[in-house]
Amino acid sequence: MMKARLYYMAAILLIVASGLGVRMYSEALPPFVADHFGDALWACMIYCSVRCLWVNKPVSWAIVISIGICFAIEFSQLYQANWINAIRHTTLGGLVLGHGFLFIDLIRYSAGIMLAAIVDVMKRLSPRT
Template identity: 30%
Template structure:
């Protein structure tokens, strides 16, 4: 039963991760005519939410609080790493993968956006995914 639950959660987290990545890349790079602030912070927030979903995918039995705190720590450390400058890292940061994975400029506002997105993702996970999806799976068995 526990194995089925983990497998089922992994599938859900994989789907949510994929949708989050598509939404984040679309918000950041597609010419949708969105206001700059939405483009900037939606991309950042969805990037941080993606960290949460990837960790949930890797450890589906981990509790939501642990996943959120770990995700927030990773996002915050990544943001703080933008204060560290060496040539090879700065060169990577201006490439497309570098922009997507690490970003270019440090911003405290990004950290706030990260934590808000991670908390929203964790609440969605706890209230919708784990409660609703897990109970549906348990009822079917």
């Protein structure tokens, strides 16, 4: 179980670094990558976080929980009270909570979670070395 947690923690660090890289170098990246990969990577990070916390749960469970978290945060962007907008205007708050609801983000999150789940299943099916 600890080995699995370490695998997910390493994946989280790699995904966060990649996501920050996409944000930092978005002008140098192809428009499709700059527009879509940040949100998909954020969802991959959520999936890996869920798997890290609950390594014994089925992949299907992790997919549902991850989609629920991502969608809940996206729909929370429809709520625009001053207190939550103050949090959103911080760097960390903006990265976690976002700023405004976009339907396309739901598609990006779904794609990112499915990609992470596919890699997760493929890693589990690969022969141990």
